[in-house]
Amino acid sequence: MSIAGFGTLAQHLAMQRQMTSVKDDFNRLGQELASGLKSDIGSSVGGDFRALNDIERQLTVLDSYDQSTLDAKLFTGAMQTTLDRLHSMSSNLSESLITTASSGTGGSATTVSDLAMQDFETMVAALNGRSGDKSMFAGAATDGAATISATDMMTHLSAAVAGSATVNDVITAIDDWFMAPGGGFETVGYLGSANQLSPFQLSETESTSVQIKADNAEIRQLLRDTAIAAIANDPGLGLNNTDKLELLDTAGKAMLANQDAIIQTRANLGYSEERIEIAAAGNAASRASFSMAKNDIVTVDTTEVAGQYQAVQVQLEMVYTITARLNSMSLMDYMR
Secondary structure (H helix, E strand, O other): OHHHHHHHHHHHHHHHHHHHHHHHHHHHHHHHHHHOEOOOHHHHOOOOOHHHHHHHHHHHHHHHHHHHHHHHHHHHHHHHHHHHHHHHHHHHHHHHHHHHHHHOOHHHHHHHHHHHHHHHHHHHHHHOOEEOOEEOOOOOOOOOOOEOOHHHHHHHHHHHHOOOOOHHHHHHHHHHHHHOOOOHHHHHHEOOOOOOOOOEEOOOOOEEOOOOOOOOHHHHHHHHHHHHHHHHHOOOOOOOHHHHHHHHHHHHHHHHHOHHHHHHHHHHHHHHHHHHHHHHHHHHHHHHHHHHHHHHHHEOOHHHHHHHHHHHHHHHHHHHHHHHHHHOOOHHHHHO
């Protein structure tokens, strides 16, 4: 009787151990099937995590490049939109100035000069625009405005032209304020940095610089020409209609001549935008490659795991059935 009892007890213990093992396999395979990830990565890599760690490091680096590329794309896109607006405004205004100057009508000269003032205010406001938390046209000084306000600028210009005896004197005074080294624009008008904005690092080997600031010559010329047209209505000058028309004609022709420089600036920015897109595509390809390599290490073959899961499920049901039969044995079964 004792021998039979101990044999049956041993069967119970063996079945309990088997049930535990099968249940562990069942739970492990169920988890892998649900998550698609291997439960024991260490076993998968043979205890050598160097390859996996390198892949994850590369993916982390790509995260930083993706963010930098996105920042660059948003920044250059906003800047291109601003330059497009300035280009369009200057093109339309130059046409209006030249047309009005050729008509010889004093009333229309006053109207177009007022329009030039409105455009001047819009241009200055646009140059002080921001992309996210960065000032676009202030160079490295991205936390502040690029220029003083249009109102303050016109106040300085009114002071600069005060006492001018001729139209040429007015034009020279405004040109000196905007364009002369150490002139008014450089000393009080421009608030940004003399240094360019730091390059955007797009990838391990690629970066792009955006070297467009409000003190660029073509932008200063645009502001100068618009200001010349706008100041024609300055009451302190007391210009007659002929003088006003001469100012408008000079400003319009200079503005028209500056169009190519604005277009070239936009083209240079477009080249940077193209490089950003190429870098983004390259980063996406690298990410796909590294992600595939990582998946080869950490993910399971769902078809294979599903088959194993079904097999273990059958095995678990068999263990439960055998265990139930052992548990249903009576005392007489032990005594036989």
